Amino acid sequence: MRLVTLIAALAIAAASAAAGDASLPGARAIKICAGAGAYWPTMTLAVRGDSAWIACKQQSRVIRVSTKTGKTTKSVSLRRPVIAVASGFRSIWALGSDGTLFRLNARTGRVVKRIGLSMAAAYNIWIGGGSVWVADDQGAKVVRVSPQTNKVVAWVSVGDGPASMTFHGTTAWVINHREATIHRIDLATNRSSLLKPLGGDAPERMVWSHDRLWVTGRGTDLLKVNPASGTIERTIEIGASGIDLAAVGDDLWIPTRSAATDQRGFPTMAALRRVSVSSELVATVTEPTSRLDVNGLGVANGAVWIADNRRGRLYRVQAR
Numbered sequence: 001m002r003l004v005t006l007i008a009a010l011a012i013a014a015a016s017a018a019a020g021d022a023s024l025p026g027a028r029a030i031k032i033c034a035g036a037g038a039y040w041p042t043m044t045l046a047v048r049g050d051s052a053w054i055a056c057k058q059q060s061r062v063i064r065v066s067t068k069t070g071k072t073t074k075s076v077s078l079r080r081p082v083i084a085v086a087s088g089f090r091s092i093w094a095l096g097s098d099g100t101l102f103r104l105n106a107r108t109g110r111v112v113k114r115i116g117l118s119m120a121a122a123y124n125i126w127i128g129g130g131s132v133w134v135a136d137d138q139g140a141k142v143v144r145v146s147p148q149t150n151k152v153v154a155w156v157s158v159g160d161g162p163a164s165m166t167f168h169g170t171t172a173w174v175i176n177h178r179e180a181t182i183h184r185i186d187l188a189t190n191r192s193s194l195l196k197p198l199g200g201d202a203p204e205r206m207v208w209s210h211d212r213l214w215v216t217g218r219g220t221d222l223l224k225v226n227p228a229s230g231t232i233e234r235t236i237e238i239g240a241s242g243i244d245l246a247a248v249g250d251d252l253w254i255p256t257r258s259a260a261t262d263q264r265g266f267p268t269m270a271a272l273r274r275v276s277v278s279s280e281l282v283a284t285v286t287e288p289t290s291r292l293d294v295n296g297l298g299v300a301n302g303a304v305w306i307a308d309n310r311r312g313r314l315y316r317v318q319a320r
Contacts, residue, residue, distance in 0.1 A: 023290045024272075024306075027315040030070040033059055034312025036295055037081065040267050042244065043124045045296025045307040045314070046087040048106060052314055053092050054296070054307060055085040062094045062102075064109060065314065067301070074109040078102055088127030089147040095125050101134060103150060113150045117143055128167030129187040135162040135174075142174055144190065154190040158183040163204035166213065173213060173227065177204035182213070182230050195230025198223065201241075202265075209247040210277045216242030216254060218265050222275060236280055243267045248299040248319065250277050253285075255294045255306065267294045272304070272317060286317060 021029035033056035036044075044055040051073070052065045060081055064074035081097040091112070092104040099122040103113040119136035126133045131153070132145040142162050144154040159176030166173050172185040174192070180200050183192040201219025208214075212233070213225040218241050224234035239256035244267075246253045251274050258270040271287045285304075292315075296307030304317040 021313060023292055023311075023313070024286055024288050024315050024317070026286050027306075027317045030065055030067070030314040030316070032056075032065060032072075032307065032312050032314045033061075033063060033309065035059070036293065036309040040293065041083045041295050041309065042267070043084040043086065043296060044309050045298050045305060046085045046092060047298045047300035047305050048087040048092070050301075052305065052307075053085050053087065054309070054314070055082040055094060057081045057083055057097075057309065062092070062104065062109075067316070076104060076109045076111065078111070083122070084125045086125040086127050086132070088132065091147070093125050093127075093132055095122055095134060097122065101125075101132070101145065103147075115145060115150055115152070117145075117152065119143065123163070126165040126167075128165065129170075129172050133165055133172075135165070137161055137163070140176075142185075156185055156190050156192050158185075158192055159194070161204075163217075164206045166206050166208040168208045168227070171227075173206065173208075175203055175206045175215060175217075177202040177217060182206070182215075182225070184227070195228075198225070198230065198232065205242060205244050207245055207247040207252070209252065210250075212277075214245060214247065214252055214277075216245055218257075218262060222252070222254065224280075234280065236275060236282065238273055238275065238282055239270060243269060243294045244297040246297050246299045246304070247277075251275065251319070252277060253297070253299060253304050253319075255297065268292065269294050269306075272306070 035058035037057045046053045084095040094102040099117040099119045101115040121138040123135040123137040158174045159181045161178035163177040174183045182195045203220045204217035215223040222236040240259040240262040242254045255269040272285045293310040295309040298305045306315040
């Protein structure tokens with residue numbers, strides 16, 4: 001009985017400590033898995049309804065956390081390091097570092113399908129164009145998986161270091177961080193074409209909003225890019241560089257780096273900024289008081305969500 005009481009007290013204390021975390025002023029903190037590993041996963045978070053799914057690389061598992069109570073409600077062991085997670089087609093998709101793509105039942109967490117992708121360096125997962133996509137970072141390709149058949153339907157050649165994808169209508173775009181280029185993919189034919197080179201150190205994050213591509217990354221401010229030609233139409237000062245970005249409505253949400261951090265390439269956030277797409281005005285929303293790494297970013301349920309898998313915290317920032 002004393003052991004049960006002690007365990008309950010420790011659980012309450014841990015939850016209280018996370019809720020009272022002052023690392024990001026104005027944010028609520030939820031305890032998640034810690035230990036991002038020797039390199040930093042970038043898509044460890046998928047928010048679905050009242051649940052946040054987290055890829056826990058070092059623990060070789062995926063967990064589900066209630067965004068209402070902060071409690072972990074499911075833990076799924078995948079028996080290999082897990083580097084990315086995404087939500088789509090009424091499923092949760094998790095990517096193992098060995099290139100295995102797992103499809104999980106979003107309600108029960110049960111693994112319903114394992115899909116071997118046989119790639120040199122599996123990187124991230126995206127949902128778009130009616131498919132699930134995974135990047136082969138060292139193979140200069142992205143793979144397209146059908147959610148209807150759970151099979152690979154296309155390997156699409158792109159540039160060196162595919163790092164991010166975005167979708168609109170019948171087109172997808174892939175940004176390649178090593179050669180600073182964008183490839184456009186015709187979703188009807190799976191054929192890709194190279195757009196005008198961007199320049200910059202390592203532009204690696206990209207979203208679609210208001211008929212334009214918006215790009216940031218290491219050594220790169222916020223770039224407004226023409227989706228047909230790849231021409232940079234505007235460069236917006238946001239700080240040394242952006243770690244990631246998410247679009248919702250008229251806003252772009254961008255965790256930014258300091259100049260010192262940018263040189264090392266760490267995903268350590270200096271500030272969370274909001275950029276209006278229509279006015280292109282930049283506002284600083286909050287700044288961390290201690291080290292905060294951005295391993296996952298999402299906008300859902302009227303909030304911005306940031307996963308720090310190094311320290312083991314999920315932060316919720318009110319979007320408005």
